[in-house]
Amino acid sequence: MNHVELAIIGAGPAGLSAAIEAASVGVQTIVFDENQQAGGQLFKQIHKFFGSRAHQAGARGIDIGKNLLGQVAASGAEIKLDTVVWGIFEGNKVGVVTNGRNVICKADRILLATGASENVLAFPGWTLPGVMGAGAIQTMVNVHRVLPGKRVLMIGSGNVGLIVSYQLLQAGAEVVALVEAMDRIGGYAVHASKIKRAGTPILIRHTIKEAVGNGKVEQATIVQLNDNGNVIEGTERTLDVDVICMACGLSPLAELAWLAGCRFTDVAPLGGLLPVHDDNMQTSLPGMYVAGDIAGIEEASTAIEEGRLAGIAIAESLGYLTTTDATVKKQAVNDRSEQLRDGPFGITRREAKETLIRRSLET
Numbered sequence: 001m002n003h004v005e006l007a008i009i010g011a012g013p014a015g016l017s018a019a020i021e022a023a024s025v026g027v028q029t030i031v032f033d034e035n036q037q038a039g040g041q042l043f044k045q046i047h048k049f050f051g052s053r054a055h056q057a058g059a060r061g062i063d064i065g066k067n068l069l070g071q072v073a074a075s076g077a078e079i080k081l082d083t084v085v086w087g088i089f090e091g092n093k094v095g096v097v098t099n100g101r102n103v104i105c106k107a108d109r110i111l112l113a114t115g116a117s118e119n120v121l122a123f124p125g126w127t128l129p130g131v132m133g134a135g136a137i138q139t140m141v142n143v144h145r146v147l148p149g150k151r152v153l154m155i156g157s158g159n160v161g162l163i164v165s166y167q168l169l170q171a172g173a174e175v176v177a178l179v180e181a182m183d184r185i186g187g188y189a190v191h192a193s194k195i196k197r198a199g200t201p202i203l204i205r206h207t208i209k210e211a212v213g214n215g216k217v218e219q220a221t222i223v224q225l226n227d228n229g230n231v232i233e234g235t236e237r238t239l240d241v242d243v244i245c246m247a248c249g250l251s252p253l254a255e256l257a258w259l260a261g262c263r264f265t266d267v268a269p270l271g272g273l274l275p276v277h278d279d280n281m282q283t284s285l286p287g288m289y290v291a292g293d294i295a296g297i298e299e300a301s302t303a304i305e306e307g308r309l310a311g312i313a314i315a316e317s318l319g320y321l322t323t324t325d326a327t328v329k330k331q332a333v334n335d336r337s338e339q340l341r342d343g344p345f346g347i348t349r350r351e352a353k354e355t356l357i358r359r360s361l362e363t
C-alpha cells in the first residue's frame with residue numbers, strides 16, 4: 001500500500017463508481033473509507049429513488065449500493081474499510097490510519113469523494129440529548145433499527161426532512177410537526193403529501209425557538225415567522241417531544257481539499273465553498289480530482305455519474321484509455337448528467353455546475 005496508481009477517499013456512490021470505471025480498464029485502485037461498510041449514504045436509503053429508469057428510479061438506495069459493490073468486486077479495485085484518511089501532502093502523499101497503524105501512501109492520482117456534512121441550527125437547548133441530525137436518525141432507524149424516540153419535531157422541509165419524517169412514521173414514531181422557515185415546502189410535493197396524509201402538519205414560516213428538558217429533550221417551543229423571517233411574538237406553541245431532528249441542508253466535506261491546497265470558490269446553490277474542478281472533475285491541483293457531494297451537494301445519482309466521469313478521466317490520464325475511447329465514454333456520462341440536471345430543481349444545479357467549471361479556468 002506504499003504506492004498506488006489511484007487512491008480514492010470515500011466509498012460512497014461517487015468513489016465506488018470511479019473505482020469501477022478506473023479499475024475495470026486496468027488502473028491499480030484502492031478505495032479508503034472510515035466506515036465498516038462501503039456504500040456511503042446509500043445503505044441508509046431504504047426508499048425508492050425518483051427520476052428516469054436510466055437513473056435507477058424505482059430502485060432503493062440500499063439495492064443500488066449492493067449493485068455497485070458487486071461491480072467493484074468484479075473490477076479488481078480494493079476497498080479498505082475502517083480506514084481514515086487524515087491528511088494529504090505535497091507529492092500526492094495520503095496519510096492513512098488503518099488497522100491501528102499510520103501509513104503514508106503515495107498515489108499517482110487522488111480522488112476526493114468524501115461526501116457532505118450536515119448543517120446544524122443553534123437554539124437554546126440545542127445541546128440536549130435528543131437533538132439530532134437527519135443523517136444520524138437515518139443511520140439509527142434504517143441501518144441499526146433503533147428508534148431514537150417516540151415523538152419527533154422535524155426541522156426542515158427539503159427532501160431529506162420529508163423522507164426521514166416518513167421513515168420515522170413507518171418505524172412507529174409520531175412526527176408531531178414539521179417546521180419550515182421558508183414560505184414554501186423545499187422538497188418534492190410527492191414526499192410532502194405522504195407525511196401530510198399520515199397526519200403530520202407541515203408548518204411553513206415556522207421555526208424552533210427553544211428546547212427544554214431535564215437532561216434530555218422533553219419539550220420544544222415553535223414560533224411563527226413574518227415575511228422577513230423575524231419571529232412574530234405571541235405565536236409560541238409548546239410541543240411535547242423527545243426528539244428534535246435537524247434537516248437543515250448539507251455542506252461539502254472538503255477539509256482534505258483545503259489541506260491539499262485546492263483553489264475554492266463560493267457557489268451557493270451547490271452548498272457554498274467548493275474546490276473548483278474542470279470538466280474532467282480535476283481540481284486546481286494536477287492529479288487531484290473530486291466527485292459527488294464534495295464537488296457540490298446534489299444526489300446519489302449525480303454522484304454516481306461524477307464518479308464515473310472522474311474514473312474515466314483518470315484512466316485516460318494514466319494511459320489506460322485512448323482519447324477516442326475516453327471521449328465516447330465521457331460523452332455518455334455527460335448526456336446522463338444533463339438529463340439529471342433538468343426540471344425546475346435541476347436547471348439551477350446545472351447552471352451552478354457550469355459556473356464552477358468556468359471558474360476553474362480563471363487564474
Ligand SMILES: Cc1cc2nc3c(=O)[nH]c(=O)nc-3n(C[C@H](O)[C@H](O)[C@H](O)COP(=O)(O)OP(=O)(O)OC[C@H]3O[C@@H](n4cnc5c(N)ncnc54)[C@H](O)[C@@H]3O)c2cc1C
Pocket residue numbers: 009010011012013014015032033034035039040041042045047049083084085086113114115116134135138160163164250253291292293294297298299300301303
Ligand atoms: C439523510 C439523507 C438522505 C438522502 N436521500 C437521498 C435520496 O433519497 N436520493 C438521492 O439520490 N440522494 C439522497 N441523499 C443524497 C445522497 O445520499 C448523496 O448525494 C450521495 O450519497 C453523495 O455521494 P458521495 O459518494 O459524494 O458521498 P457519501 O455517500 O456521503 O460517501 C462519502 C464517504 O466518504 C467517507 N469519508 C469521508 N471522509 C473520509 C475520510 N477522511 N477518510 C475515510 N473516509 C471518509 C464517508 O464516511 C462516506 O462513507 C441523501 C442524503 C442524506 C444525508
